[in-house]
Amino acid sequence: MKTDVFVIGGGAAGLAAAAKAAERGAHVVLAEPFGLGGRMLTHIECGVGGMTGPELAARLVSGMRASGRVRVLRTAVVRVSPDKTVETAGGDGSFVCTAGAVVLACGGRDVPLSGTGTPFPAGIDGIFTASEALTAHCLFGKRIGRRAVVIGAGGEGLTVARRLALEGTTVVGVTETASSPRASALSVRDCIDDLRIPLYLSARVLSVKGGDRVESVRVSSGSDEFILRCDAVVCAAGRLPDCSLYPFAEVCASGIPAVDSAFMTGSAGFFIAGGALHSCGSPGGTSLSDGSAAGRAAAAYALGGERIRASYSLTAGKGIGYVVPSRFAVGSEFRAAVRPSADIPSGYVIMRSPSGELLFRSNRTALCSGRETLICVPSEAACGDLIVSAEAI
């Protein structure tokens, strides 16, 4: 099988990439093993523009189908080789497809409880990640337990807490290691204030105890230690970008794959977008625009064999955890997603040249270490290597 653009993953980024690439005239194959829409299907809250996740997914899917050049395969991709051959398994069948360009939009992976360093007994039941809990409720209609503790008060943690509380599970508490919830004010209002779920800030989970099933969670907050009795623990400690399907991508020190402003990796013709690249916010936000840009660039590459232009680098400086993309083309404006390493209630994102000259300063924004901030860098600033830093006012 041959195609112009192969999109791996049918979530927000994948659907947007497929739609855009088809719009640009490329033949697209999209491989998605489960429902088209990815995390949008489990995020049933009212989000952007008053639309819930499934409604947004339905709109993206019909937009993608309208172009008529996208073939959707219900299958899982098992291997991607450097010569742009993609092998799939299961579902509609095992295909081997050669593509002109490959877009990896397979999403990120939740950090499991074992990744947070909290000790818990081996083989214990009742520990879930945030997306597992949401999938259980929204796709399988099953509850995960009667009393649950949610670890992590980011957007995802609060969404899970809300879903659990509305579906009959008592949420015993939401713990968060930072001193303020990392989620947007909207989420906090919807999830904590309205439903009166106990929120424990500056609280570290010391251990999870239980026999066959979780029985209690020991939390230390400041100088007290207390025990929350529960029969389910949901770990919403963040999401890691996961491009394990394409292990040849070079990865920066922070764990983010290195891409340029068109989302192309160092290897020509491979694009990474959405959750597979960086931690996007609620589904349907940044990943949509990432996917569109990647789809457009992939179509341009596959149809026209776009030459790689000279790239300058964008590195993370003081106060910044990571910055996406890590390279950009000279002289064109681009959008950068910046993740601060500490909370700054009111500050600027500053880009300097390596010699210290100030090239660009963003508007005053609130910087939160739990979220990415999007900055539009104008073309005048994109004239050389840049170092990004965050400074308080």
Added chain:
Amino acid sequence: MKEIRCTACERGCLLLADSDLYEISVSGNGCERGREYALAECINPVRCATFNVRVAGGSRPVVSSKTARPVAVAKILPLSRMILRLEVQAPIAAGQTLFASLLGERIVATSSVEKEG
């Protein structure tokens, strides 16, 4: 005295709304939208609530749904408790009304479910 987190923009100012018999005074807001938001929150806080409703005879066991218009916050938990006990029949189209009046609110499906088989 009510503490409200403003959601008008991403700054999320912490507003303080104090009401006496004749007027509500708002402080801590960074802009006018915050003040209006605080007033709305004090008088009648509304949200658009979403639920998963059980489906009988469908290809999926639940369908996601939302209230057709924003509802008062106080109704959300009672609505959720009622919906947990109810069930709808497949097939369901997105946008279809699942319950015409539950505590006075219309519940609308946001995704579709085909008949089983």
Added chain:
Amino acid sequence: MYDFLIIGGGVIGCALARELSRYNATVAVAEKENDVCALESRVPAAICAARSMGCGDPVAARYAALGEKMFRAYAVASDIPYIKTGCTLRFTPERARAVAADCGRYGIRFESRGACGTDGENPEEMFFPDAGMTDGCDAVYALRENAAAGGAEFIFGFSVSRCERSDGSLTAVASDGRRLTARRVINCAGSGGGPVARALGDFIYLRHAPVDMEVVRCDKPLGSPLFVGRDMLLPAENGCVAGTVGGCIPRSVPVAAGCRDAAARMAAAAGIDCSEPRACSVLRTFSDSMIFRPGNAEGVTHVLGAGVGGLTAAPAVAADYVRSAGLVRKNGAIPAVRRFPRIRELSAHERNALARMRADYAELVCAVPPVTFGEVREAVARGAKDAAGAARRLLRAGERGGVRFTEAVRRAAAERRV
């Protein structure tokens, strides 16, 4: 009444059951967990005799050497996945000399690669070309299925609390009152071997000692497993390292998460806080040396303390026991139970052919790694009792099945009950 009762369904127990099931004898295996290899880590296991060399334990060394030589044929006969990769070990200079001496005595080939200075110590690196790699869990499951096909019975949830003697036979009584009677009893209950031995009327002292888990960095891809002293590092597909029991949690990513998972789970099972991965110890139960001898009572044999090299020694131990028991082989050929196909290991063409034959091999229940409902059904049919058991058979260290996987296991188990 059974001819043989094997207490402990671990590596040695399953290997013995498989061997004995080929002879005219009735065999029962009593295991206290609800499945074999209940606490197994799912990281690759090395079949390397040299790990048991040079520590002054002639019994372990001899069986490990024999087992390593037998393993290739054994793996083919029982359909255990096995590749001969060779194995690299690093020892302290004194232990390296002892290992070299033992290898000469037991006929294990090795190449000395000289000193490789790391961080102040000066370990010696040795390469053993005849060693290989297998999957510990897969091996034990294959042995169990072959044993069951040959007529051995597996009884789970049976925790031996005491034994009764009558003329010519022994009865093991479980803590819940169930009884199993047999003419001969083999105690290979591993870390639970001490109490079982006491129930059988022997006193065997099993020493508990911490084995340090080191955090070791390995940057370049390795073609063969690499050992550091008693600890072990294994290469994964893209050249990074995995860890194992008494093993190392690598600092390098990726794949590290899976092995840190496995090591953390094993530490947690021993009740040890693993939040500080550098300074972490795992309690291992082992005797001063491997024990393979008859007990005080007639008909009782103890096989304990094979330790980390248990899988390597298993074929030799089983063959030795059967030889000493003087049994008659069953008539006719006993077909080996084939390992059921795993989607992730087949080529695209094979996958399509399989999907055409059985529709449930096309239904995906997990995308990364690709797992289909057909495999879940097979795993449940062959003894997985819950999602954890199915995960041990179908997934590797650190991989999570997710909610779809758990639901699929539940569906397959419900189908079986009906």
